[in-house]
Amino acid sequence: MKSKRPHKSNRGFVIREFRITDYDSLIDLWNSAGLPHKPKGRDTRQDISREIDHPNAVFIVAEKKGCLIGSAFGTHDGRKGWINRVAVLPAERRKGIAAVLVQEVEKRLREKGMRIIACLVEEWNKESLDFFQKIGYVCHRDIFYLTKREGDHI
Numbered sequence: 001m002k003s004k005r006p007h008k009s010n011r012g013f014v015i016r017e018f019r020i021t022d023y024d025s026l027i028d029l030w031n032s033a034g035l036p037h038k039p040k041g042r043d044t045r046q047d048i049s050r051e052i053d054h055p056n057a058v059f060i061v062a063e064k065k066g067c068l069i070g071s072a073f074g075t076h077d078g079r080k081g082w083i084n085r086v087a088v089l090p091a092e093r094r095k096g097i098a099a100v101l102v103q104e105v106e107k108r109l110r111e112k113g114m115r116i117i118a119c120l121v122e123e124w125n126k127e128s129l130d131f132f133q134k135i136g137y138v139c140h141r142d143i144f145y146l147t148k149r150e151g152d153h154i
């Protein structure tokens with residue numbers, strides 16, 4: 001059973017579970033943050049609604065004065081934990097919000113037994129590459145990402 005209790009924070013924001021009623025605000029956040037996402041693919045309301053109920057999912061948001069200012073999604077496949085959809089509103093950046101979100105996802109994935117946490121970042125996304133390396137992730141430049149998909153929109 002997932003905890004629904006928001007985490008108190010003395011930094012002016014709270015970390016809490018994502019709820020499907022946040023969906024429209026989440027898409028607004030991702031658009032404002034410039035986060036690449038797939039609103040007609042794996043980020044439809046229906047798909048995210050299904051995913052958040054999965055026991056392997058850790059979907060959290062940062063909220064300030066009733067507005068979503070950040071998000072971080074985690075999942076695991078039984079071998080590794082994966083961090084996805086880390087985004088913070090431009091006006092709220094460089095305040096440590098993404099670091100707090102990712103640390104919380106990591107903690108919850110470790111509690112589920114994951115000893116490796118990984119994320120995929122596009123080569124052009126320098127700010128995210130810098131961010132993840134700053135918070136302790138090692139960049140593997142010798143790995144290529146290969147996929148097989150039902151369509152480009154997925």
Ligand SMILES: CC(C)(COP(=O)(O)OP(=O)(O)OC[C@H]1O[C@@H](n2cnc3c(N)ncnc32)[C@H](O)[C@@H]1OP(=O)(O)O)[C@@H](O)C(=O)NCCC(=O)NCCS
Pocket residue numbers: 033034035036085086087088089092093094095096097098099100120121122125126127128130131132134135
């Ligand atoms: C990447 C992103 C989530 C970082 O959010 P943030 O809340 O500003 O990050 P934090 O304040 O927690 O940063 C922690 C540390 O990471 C590093 N960092 C963060 N953004 C950085 C940037 N643009 N350039 C260089 N280093 C950066 C810094 O060292 C920072 O610590 P400092 O501010 O004390 O120097 C945010 O820039 C964003 O939303 N980007 C667009 C969405 C996106 O591409 N997400 C990633 C998908 S993989």
